Amino acid sequence: MKKLLGIPALITIAAASTLTSCTSADDTSEISAPETTQEQADEPTIYRQYVALGDSYAAMGSRDAQVTGPAECFRSGDNYPAVLAGDDRIKEFVDATCASAVTHDITSVRTGDEGFISAQVDSLTEDTDLVTISIGGNDIGFPDIARCFQEATAAGTESDCASKFPDSTELFGPTPEMLGHTYSSIQNKAPEADVFVTGYLPLITENGDCPDAGFISDEDRAWAVSLTNELNELISKIASELHFTFVLPEEAAEHTVCAEPSQRWTDLSGVETGAYPMHPTALGQEAMTQAISEAMSAKL
Incomplete structure (x- = not known):
């Protein structure tokens, strides 16, 4: 680099x-x-240009934060890319993240409500020497899983989502190959960049009291935790093959919806934290920022 x-x-x-x-x-x-x-x-080392890529886990911060970019992208002023961009080691910042993005949207043009949204990798230039990316969750159906939990909440019944989805092998499908293609595209466009691949903060723990998630069955809690862990392990494995750095804050499992609202890094409803439902809170975005910053320091 x-x-x-x-x-x-x-x-x-x-x-x-x-x-x-x-x-x-x-x-x-x-x-x-x-x-x-x-x-x-x-x-200190200065990064000439930082480009943030990815989906809503990177794009969306607090619900009351100012957003930029295409309306459907929800690029928040307090998402982890924006917070990280305040680091003195970074000179220029480009936020190309977009909510609901899948791996295909990183490398290909996407059709938006108000026109076309460029492929996210097109934001990479010869000056790009720092990249972060969050991707993969929507490829395995996170939105559909979240919708299932939300429907259980609205109905006032205990969830039964795990039984409605295929096993993880079918659920993941071509995701491993798509992740590999996506990461390779980043490497080809910015071969000298330090690339930090962020994992998914868990929404819930498998065990312990969790009053705000009482509608989620024990079976679904175990399934959701297992699915998130499997996805993070897959992302970490493929990222390491290209010598990218996988980042996930330590103690993330202690800061799910099962924690006190003031300690949550993710939330299911977002009512008490000001977060979007089923997404990181502002505190979670700060935790991810800190984890990336520490990973950056380790490479310098």
Whole structure:
């Protein structure tokens, strides 16, 4: 990855320069190379251009946040790409995320309500050296699964969704191949970029009290957790094959709808958190941002 070295904020380069400027020409042999090397190493790396790709888990933040882009994309001002873009190490930011996107929409033109939406990879340029992407959930039918849970809630009955869907092998179908194609397309368009692939924050835990999800049966809780874990494992595996970095915040399972509203990273209804139903909360988007930031630091 090609990066530019930027001017650091609030570090001691000025002090180091003062020390070296006080040395006479006759004493230059006393200025050691290791000090200069360390000085350069302390300078932060600047990403020229950050491009965010993906679906609603990347695009949608708080319901009351300002949105940009095509109406159906719901690109929120407090989604994790927008928050991450505030990092001092990033110079330029392009948000190409779009709600309800599937892998095909990353590489192909999509028809929107107000016209065509460009393929998300078309936002990548020769200057792109940082990419994040969230994709795959809609390919395996997350919207249909969410709709099943919502219908159970509206009917006031216990859910029975697992029995209405095929097993995971059929549910996943061509998703592994589509993910591989999608990631390869990103690599081809931005071969020198650091790519961070974000996993899906779980909506619910398999065990324990969960009053706000009382309408979800025990069988469906176990099924939803298993499905999310399987998808994240698949995404992580395929991403690693292209040397992309998989990111999922630690302790995510402790911040589902089963947690107190003030601690939730995801929510089912969003009523108490201001989130969109079945999506990350603002706190969840911040947690993902922090996890990506730490992963970035580990690569520098």
